[in-house]
Amino acid sequence: MIRLALLYPTPDAAEDDFIDLAARCDPPAEVVPVHFPWPDGVGDLSALGTEQTYAAVRELGSDAHLERVIPALDGFDAAIFAVTSASFLHGEHGVGRQLRTLRRLTGRPTVSTTSAFQHAVRRLGLTRVALASVYHPSASAHFVRRLAEAGATTVGRVDADAPSDRELAGWTADRIEALVRSCRHDEAQAVVLPETALHTAAIADRLDEAAGRPVLTATQVSVWAAYDVLGQRPRATNAGVLFGRPAACG
Secondary structure, eight states: OOEEEEESSSSTTTTHHHHHHHSBBBBBBEEEEOOOOOTTTOOOOGGGGGHHHHHHHHHHTHHHHHHHHOOOOTTOOEEEOOSSSSHTOTTTTTTHHHHHHHHHHSSOOOEEEEHHHHHHHHHHTEEEEEEEEEEOOHHHHHHHHHHTTTEEEEEEEEOOOOOOOHTTOOHHHHHHHHHHHOOOOOOOEEEEEEOSSSSTTTTHHHHHHHTTSSSEHHHHHHHHHHHHTTTTOOHHHTTTTTTTOOOOOO
């Protein structure tokens, strides 16, 4: 069985979402969480102001911090760096630089959730997307630029401005669906939902129906990209457009 290391900073948030999706794939994969710590002094993100949160997340994904906390990963086929904002907040070319660092440290093919979104946009040929963001508007603007680097214009956007990953891990399927439904846009070929703390693996079809078009979730693109970097083409039901259903991109 394929073994994927899930590099994840907040224990007991949404690791089970990745485990569930990979186990349902054909071929199946075993996802093993590998937790790594937040920088010293970072506690409850919901207690921080916007700029303090950005600083903490940027440090989480910085080369200096990764050098201290990311281990070599023996016994794994590939790794997923599953902290979207810790990649997209590092600016133009930051995603690629970070991946090179992670691949050197882990000794394995590694993808990040942000790089996976960019790869999925290119693979599907998307040029117009709507963004269902859980972030503050100023953070969402950084992710919009990362999408543009992959060739997609964001034609519609909703910013939920959630306070922390811990809160997002507790969002219900109804609340996630409502966010997706609220950013429906006639010109969008797909909806992008970037957050690895959300539980979306079991509701992919429901989200697509709510959006009236494919929805790319953080779990979906991350697992798919990990397979892809290994040259695998996984298939699964109720898993989204990347896992075998025809793309309904107009």
